[in-house]
Amino acid sequence: MKRFAVIGLGLLGRTVARELAKHADFEVIAVDVDHDLVQAIADEVTLAVRLDSTNRDALMKQGIDTVDAALVAIGENFQAAVLTTSILKGFGIEPVISRATTKEEEKILKLVKADDVVLVEEIVAKRLAQQLTSPSLVDMVELSHGVSLARVEVPKEMWGKTLASLKFRQRYELNVVAVIKPECEDRPRAATEMPGPEDTLEEGDVLLVDGPDEAIERLAELAGG
Numbered sequence: 001m002k003r004f005a006v007i008g009l010g011l012l013g014r015t016v017a018r019e020l021a022k023h024a025d026f027e028v029i030a031v032d033v034d035h036d037l038v039q040a041i042a043d044e045v046t047l048a049v050r051l052d053s054t055n056r057d058a059l060m061k062q063g064i065d066t067v068d069a070a071l072v073a074i075g076e077n078f079q080a081a082v083l084t085t086s087i088l089k090g091f092g093i094e095p096v097i098s099r100a101t102t103k104e105e106e107k108i109l110k111l112v113k114a115d116d117v118v119l120v121e122e123i124v125a126k127r128l129a130q131q132l133t134s135p136s137l138v139d140m141v142e143l144s145h146g147v148s149l150a151r152v153e154v155p156k157e158m159w160g161k162t163l164a165s166l167k168f169r170q171r172y173e174l175n176v177v178a179v180i181k182p183e184c185e186d187r188p189r190a191a192t193e194m195p196g197p198e199d200t201l202e203e204g205d206v207l208l209v210d211g212p213d214e215a216i217e218r219l220a221e222l223a224g225g
Contacts, residue, residue: 003027003063005070005093006045007053007084009037012099012120013073021045029064053084065091072098072114078105086112140216150216151180154205155223164197172219174211181205 002025006017009032021028021044028045032038035050042048051058053074059065070088074081081098088096095115100106106117140150158166168176179195182204192208193199201207209216 001025001027002069003029003067005029005031005064005067005088006073007031007070008073008075008081008099009034009041010073010075012075012118013071014041016071016073017041017045029062029067031062031064052080054080054087056087056090059087059091064088065093067093069093070096072096075099075101078108081105082108082112085109085114089113146213147211148213148216149177149208149210150220151206151208152216152219153223154201154203154207155219156203157222158201159203160200162198162200163195166201172209173215174209174219176207176209178208179205180208 004020004026006013006020006028009017009030013030013032014037017028017030018041020026028047030038030041030045030048031051031053033050033052038048038050047062049062051062053059053072064070070093072081072085072088074084078101081100085096085098089112096113097116097118098109098114100109100117100119101121103119106119109117140148163176166172168174176195178192179199179201180192181202207219209219
């Protein structure tokens with residue numbers, strides 16, 4: 001059983017806590033100083049508690065010093081985010097992921113040993129730019145620096161062709177992880193399929209691919225062309 005702490009129950013914290021709590025083998029401790037936010041999520045997580053996360057003893061009383069991972073999603077009080085991150089790292093928790101709104105905040109959080117820092121506004125901005133410039137790029141998630149997992153509509157020139165005939169990996173420098181088939185008369189719901197080399201790509205299909213960001217952008221441009 002893995003145990004997680006989510007500290008700060010704004011939109012980011014609430015969303016992460018709820019997604020983690022969907023897993024039967026995860027325990028989730030949700031923390032905030034706002035009573036209403038704590039009560040709003042109490043029925044969805046293992047434990048929801050109102051406390052000051054800069055109070056080391058209060059965190060220990062709730063067992064937060066022994067969790068497997070923690071998210072510090074405090075949005076309005078950056079000083080509290082820094083102190084909380086530092087305390088959690090002092091407990092030996094790894095990873096501790098912290099929220100920042102600016103590059104300056106990111107630098108400070110890394111100074112107190114945050115394992116990773118999420119620049120929420122930057123992520124939203126990048127996704128918005130992707131939607132505006134590459135409408136065929138359905139979604140994109142960074143896996144590591146310069147490498148992402150993305151959903152891209154199948155370009156028209158690929159309709160009716162197989163992955164083998166396209167020599168997809170060699171030509172496009174991407175791995176096809178799955179093919180998402182749309183709803184139709186024979187398929188009442190969208191279906192995700194593991195592709196074989198002889199499977200035919202069709203109009204309306206979406207490719208789930210991973211590889212270099214530049215290769216994903218080229219494929220998205222081709223799909224939108």
